[in-house]
Amino acid sequence: MDQPPRLRGVLAPVVTPFTHDLCPDPERFIAHCRWLLSQNCGLAVFGTNSEANSLSVEERIALLEALLAAGLDPARMMPGTGCCALTDSVRLTEHAVKAGCAGVLMLPPFYYKDVTDDGLYRHFAEVVERVGDARLRIYLYHIPPVAVVGITPTLVERLMKRYPTAIAGMKDSSGDWSNTKTMLDAFAASGFDVFPGSESFLLAGMRHGAAGCISATANVNPGAIDRLYREWRGADADRQQEALNVVRKTVGQYVMIPGLKQVIAHYAHDPAWVTVRPPLTELTAAQAQQVLAELQQLGFTMPGLERVAA
Amino acid sequence: MDQPPRLRGVLAPVVTPFTHDLCPDPERFIAHCRWLLSQNCGLAVFGTNSEANSLSVEERIALLEALLAAGLDPARMMPGTGCCALTDSVRLTEHAVKAGCAGVLMLPPFYYKDVTDDGLYRHFAEVVERVGDARLRIYLYHIPPVAVVGITPTLVERLMKRYPTAIAGMKDSSGDWSNTKTMLDAFAASGFDVFPGSESFLLAGMRHGAAGCISATANVNPGAIDRLYREWRGADADRQQEALNVVRKTVGQYVMIPGLKQVIAHYAHDPAWVTVRPPLTELTAAQAQQVLAELQQLGFTMPGLERVAA
Numbered sequence: 124m125d126q127p128p129r130l131r132g133v134l135a136p137v138v139t140p141f142t143h144d145l146c147p148d149p150e151r152f153i154a155h156c157r158w159l160l161s162q163n164c165g166l167a168v169f170g171t172n173s174e175a176n177s178l179s180v181e182e183r184i185a186l187l188e189a190l191l192a193a194g195l196d197p198a199r200m201m202p203g204t205g206c207c208a209l210t211d212s213v214r215l216t217e218h219a220v221k222a223g224c225a226g227v228l229m230l231p232p233f234y235y236k237d238v239t240d241d242g243l244y245r246h247f248a249e250v251v252e253r254v255g256d257a258r259l260r261i262y263l264y265h266i267p268p269v270a271v272v273g274i275t276p277t278l279v280e281r282l283m284k285r286y287p288t289a290i291a292g293m294k295d296s297s298g299d300w301s302n303t304k305t306m307l308d309a310f311a312a313s314g315f316d317v318f319p320g321s322e323s324f325l326l327a328g329m330r331h332g333a334a335g336c337i338s339a340t341a342n343v344n345p346g347a348i349d350r351l352y353r354e355w356r357g358a359d360a361d362r363q364q365e366a367l368n369v370v371r372k373t374v375g376q377y378v379m380i381p382g383l384k385q386v387i388a389h390y391a392h393d394p395a396w397v398t399v400r401p402p403l404t405e406l407t408a409a410q411a412q413q414v415l416a417e418l419q420q421l422g423f424t425m426p427g428l429e430r431v432a433a
Numbered sequence: 434m435d436q437p438p439r440l441r442g443v444l445a446p447v448v449t450p451f452t453h454d455l456c457p458d459p460e461r462f463i464a465h466c467r468w469l470l471s472q473n474c475g476l477a478v479f480g481t482n483s484e485a486n487s488l489s490v491e492e493r494i495a496l497l498e499a500l501l502a503a504g505l506d507p508a509r510m511m512p513g514t515g516c517c518a519l520t521d522s523v524r525l526t527e528h529a530v531k532a533g534c535a536g537v538l539m540l541p542p543f544y545y546k547d548v549t550d551d552g553l554y555r556h557f558a559e560v561v562e563r564v565g566d567a568r569l570r571i572y573l574y575h576i577p578p579v580a581v582v583g584i585t586p587t588l589v590e591r592l593m594k595r596y597p598t599a600i601a602g603m604k605d606s607s608g609d610w611s612n613t614k615t616m617l618d619a620f621a622a623s624g625f626d627v628f629p630g631s632e633s634f635l636l637a638g639m640r641h642g643a644a645g646c647i648s649a650t651a652n653v654n655p656g657a658i659d660r661l662y663r664e665w666r667g668a669d670a671d672r673q674q675e676a677l678n679v680v681r682k683t684v685g686q687y688v689m690i691p692g693l694k695q696v697i698a699h700y701a702h703d704p705a706w707v708t709v710r711p712p713l714t715e716l717t718a719a720q721a722q723q724v725l726a727e728l729q730q731l732g733f734t735m736p737g738l739e740r741v742a743a
Contacts, residue, residue, distance in 0.1 A: 145519065145559070171544075171545075176517045176518065176542075176544035176545065177517060177518050177519060177542065177544075177545075178518050178520070179490070179518045179520040179521045179524075180489070180490075181520075182518070182520060207486045207487060207517070208486065208487050208488050208489045208492070209455065209487060209710055209711060210488070210489040210491075210492060211489045214489075231712065232486075232487065232711070232712045233544065234481075234486035234487075234543065234579065234580070235481075235484075235486065235487075235579065235712055235713060236578070236579055238712040238713065238714075239712075239714055241714050242711050242712035242713055242714045243711070243712050245711040245712070245714065246711035246712045249455070249711055268546070269544065269545065269546055270544070271581060272712070400519055401519060401542070401552050401553070401555040401556035401559055402541065402542045402545055402548040402549075402552035402553050402555070402556045402582075403545060403548065403552055404548075404549055404551050404552045404555065
């Protein structure tokens with residue numbers, strides 16, 4: 124089988140809904156994914172903002188199976204498959220590739236610190252070799268503020284050289300534009316797709332050859348982010364970028380993940396959405412009120428959400 | 434069933450041997466555990482130095498089952514069961530408790546950073562409630578240099594108050610004696626067993642009410658560490674501590690885990706022991722030579738290792 128077309132544009136690390144007893148909720152998950160697709164937003168399920176690292180391997184597999192069973196298109200999916208344990212990363216990656224996912228977003232193994240590029244190279248190489256599937260397309264996930272262990276340009280170069288089809292790109296969630304620019308300048312021209320990990324760098328990214336962005340806020344503001352992705356050459360682009368930044372700042376002013384869930388709960392009229400799995404905690408009532416009041420003041424909406432969620 | 438007696442004394446985070454194709458090697462694992470028990474060393478299997486975070490849940494369960502099938506006493510075991518995902522921690526903890534293990538060593542969920550004590554409390558509380566077994570005895574694992582997410586005295590106090598039998602103690606691998614002393618002063622008198630995470634703090638720990646220590650180096654130097662544990666009140670104690678420190682410094686002068694495996698490979702005449710799973714890498718030949726030469730100069734031995742390993 125051939126590789127599906129490359130993912131470009133805007134993707135959301137889809138937030139994972141939980142039932143009141145903290146189990147993943149496939150129905151709400153499917154509904155939210157459907158809505159994101161309706162907004163032209165790709166599905167980077169099982170990212171950091173998906174609380175994926177609070178899910179077991181089996182829970183991730185079951186949720187992906189639920190999306191497929193509901194008829195959602197795997198060619199629009201980039202599931203997160205990078206775990207601490209080599210065998211877990213292999214298992215999830217294999218499952219995603221066999222399901223026809225366009226790519227996988229792969230954290231480096233993040234428990235052991237001060238590991239070498241040699242060790243990380245061996246890890247990713249083992250995953251590629253063990254999965255052994257020509258359709259495999261890995262997006263390396265660089266998020267040092269959370270994973271601490273990061274992806275250096277030297278590592279990217281070495282992996283690309285050895286696995287030119289499997290090493291397809293990266294998500295840069297360093298929050299550091301100079302790092303994203305370094306990666307873009309070094310690798311974008313050779314077909315390595317760099318996605319900034321926040322829409323705050325979408326315009327700057329597109330001006331330097333980015334493939335789009337993968338951003339938490341795309342869970343709630345996908346339409347506007349996608350519009351800037353399509354119109355970044357327009358005269359209006361800087362103004363659009365500023366507007367995106369204001370929404371992002373508002374939603375994430377306390378803690379991003381419970382903030383996103385609070386916003387979805389409100390606009391979907393579905394309070395169950397606020398639940399997060401420990402170690403995270405929900406926003407306080409006062410925090411929630413503040414976020415929602417500020418969004419209202421901005422005239423923020425989530426068009427079509429209620430219909431799809433119903 | 435009653436709880437097994439409390440673990441005290443010296444425990445090793447047992448290093449995990451791998452075959453040449455990076456699979457866990459139950460035979461060598463059993464042999465090494467037998468040798469440790471013969472040296473009066475308890476088995477904190479699946480700790481940081483066990484590369485446990487590079488193992489899947491199934492791999493840990495299979496290795497523990499192998500130890501039990503080989504007749505090793507679970508009352509001498511404190512397996513590591515703390516994962517990023519609540520459901521994984523519950524599954525491993527449940528398995529260990531049902532197997533009759535004396536306790537479990539539990540990392541906090543360590544992917545998400547800047548989490549609150551409230552969130553960590555909820556996590557540990559969920560594990561206790563879901564396991565729902567009166568035999569459960571949790572040792573909280575504080576290792577901020579690696580896990581980044583740590584265990585504060587406030588969290589310990591809150592958990593002990595709510596779960597006085599389940600919250601049994603902690604391993605403090607902060608490497609910061611003042612933190613260990615704070616924990617000892619605050620909780621040791623109420624029966625909360627504090628294990629420093631290195632034998633370098635064994636003597637100081639015992640003088641302030643520690644329950645022993647859980648240390649990487651106990652994989653190779655268990656007899657001498659156990660001797661200081663038993664003789665800490667003796668006139669010779671400070672000299673013993675100094676000798677332990679020299680061995681630790683020698684073994685861990687490059688990177689601790691591959692250093693330990695190199696030493697075992699050498700003294701067991703079993704080169705296969707050097708293998709580590711990515712993201713770790715083996716010592717270079719020059720590093721290995723240096724470590725072994727220095728140990729020889731110290732007159733270091735691992736008495737009985739060959740016999741048990743054979």
